[in-house]
Amino acid sequence: MADVVLKNIQKQYSGNDKLTVKDFNIDIKDKEFVVLVGPSGCGKSTTLRMIAGLEDITLGELYIDGKLVNDVSPKDRDIAMVFQDYALYPHMTVYENMAFGLKLRKTPKDIIDKKVSEAAKILGLESELKKKPKHLSGGQRQRVALGRAIVRNPKVFLMDEPLSNLDAKLRVEMRTQITKLHKELQTTFIYVTHDQTEAMTMGARIVIMKDGDVMQIDTPQNAYEHPNNLFVAQFIGSPQMNIMEGKVVEENGRVIIDVCDKLKVELLPRIQEILKEEGYLDNNVYLGVRPEYISETEGSSLENEFTVIKSKVEMAEMMGFETYIHFNLGKNKLIARVNSSNTKSIDEEISLKIPAKNIHLFDISTEKVITTN
Ligand SMILES: Nc1ncnc2c1ncn2[C@@H]1O[C@H](COP(=O)(O)OP(=O)(O)OP(=O)(O)O)[C@@H](O)[C@H]1O
Ligand SMILES: [Mg+2]
Structure with a gap:
């Protein structure tokens, strides 16, 4: 001992x-x-x-x-x-x-x-x-x-x-x-x-x-x-965290992240403040979200602080209880882990949501976390 x-x-x-x-x-x-x-x-x-x-x-x-x-x-x-x-x-x-x-x-x-x-x-x-x-x-x-x-x-x-x-x-x-x-x-x-x-x-x-x-x-x-x-x-987590590069912009008084002009990602108010204070406005950052936090919207009404992604299923890997849905967003290849009860076929249109509280942001040059939830 x-x-x-x-x-x-x-x-x-x-x-x-x-x-x-x-x-x-x-x-x-x-x-x-x-x-x-x-x-x-x-x-x-x-x-x-x-x-x-x-x-x-x-x-x-x-x-x-x-x-x-x-x-x-x-x-x-x-x-x-x-x-x-x-x-x-x-x-x-x-x-x-x-x-x-x-x-x-x-x-x-x-x-x-x-x-x-x-x-x-x-x-x-x-x-x-x-x-x-x-x-x-x-x-x-x-x-x-x-x-x-x-x-x-x-x-x-x-x-x-x-x-x-x-x-x-x-x-x-x-x-x-x-x-x-x-x-x-x-x-x-x-x-x-x-x-x-x-x-x-x-x-x-x-x-x-x-x-x-x-x-x-x-x-x-x-x-x-x-x-x-x-x-x-x-390194930690499988499948690994989805990472996208995006630009921090201010729109109608809200700070959001614009991912290749295809997606405007909503952020928590506290995170918006930090990005402004630390001079990230109009700069690029890495945005990360784990596959399990991307879920289907299923027509449910959304509260604030959610981002909705419309895309097409590229591939669906049935793992038993859950299915890994591969989809693209611009040049980004992303994965969502969803419940297997709704089977998905290739090319099917999907609507997915990301809660703002599950977003991680990293500095582009140092790769250090800017802030987590
Ligand atoms: N005796 C040695 N002389 C010179 N370089 C060495 C020696 N032993 C290891 N290295 C180098 O040190 C680095 C780290 O090696 P190490 O064996 O500690 O890695 P590791 O994390 O255990 O990798 P692995 O998962 O492959 O076992 C490697 O680049 C290796 O080539
Ligand atoms: Mg070793």
Whole structure:
């Protein structure tokens, strides 16, 4: 059990003139489950490996349990790391694989026995202990890798894409298992994935990274509802947030956003004020709206603060309960998530509405949020 603090952590690999991790700051609390998420190459594994001590820290300070550990060797950091490829010893049984690290540390046999059987119980591996890895399923192998980490009672668990070799169904099952494991072990977990769904469902907090930069650290819900920037807005959520470029204009005393002369988007009064005050009038902005907030008008009378879009169905993807309607607005390709009860065919005319309160606005040059609802 320990908190993990990263202060202005940077990483520059030798021979690379760019920083792979730029100024990473986070205060991970004891027993917290934090997920690092971002596209391939953004620096997730590098950050995790620096925490593990497998990679030098170029600049900054790393504290585990209040102690500065930049120069402490991996084996003395009291952490355990689980990798994507399990790295089990094929000639050893499940029991021997789990016991291996403890044996190396000359742990007495009765204690090894006790720890391995406890871990096997937690992971549902009790009847597999005598088997060799090749006789196990992918999910079971991954559990053995977890077991090997558990028996060491580490202060911190580090996991780098531990589920990416599993098929989709097993991945979902193992997600739940790892979340349960975290509850049971009451230990700090730092988990790396490039899969936003995995991050959203597992992390108490998620760190969204891009090109070595931390774009946002937040609860999954906040990152979803209040993205700080265009990148987070589009990275979190599936299908992703619709983004259009539009011009902020004043018409009859109201500030609206004109999207390619095809749509005048209504805004909340508070947002209109902010746009005026911050000098956005007559400038372009990015406007974002999540597909689930675009719904059919179905002839219902509209209150103020709604924008109505008339368009044609380009494609309708039936997902079961809901249908993703693809439609165009000028050069923008947009998606609405609507209830499947009204089937839609291609080229059918549709009338959709966007509530002003569900609109996100981003600055064109900084891509930072201007204001959210
Ligand atoms: N040992 C190394 N020497 C030089 N550059 C490296 C080294 N390891 C990684 N890099 C570079 O650092 C960047 C970040 O790599 P990292 O493995 O941390 O990314 P990641 O976010 O884990 O990506 P992925 O999702 O593909 O695993 C990449 O551009 C990579 O090429
Ligand atoms: Mg990686």
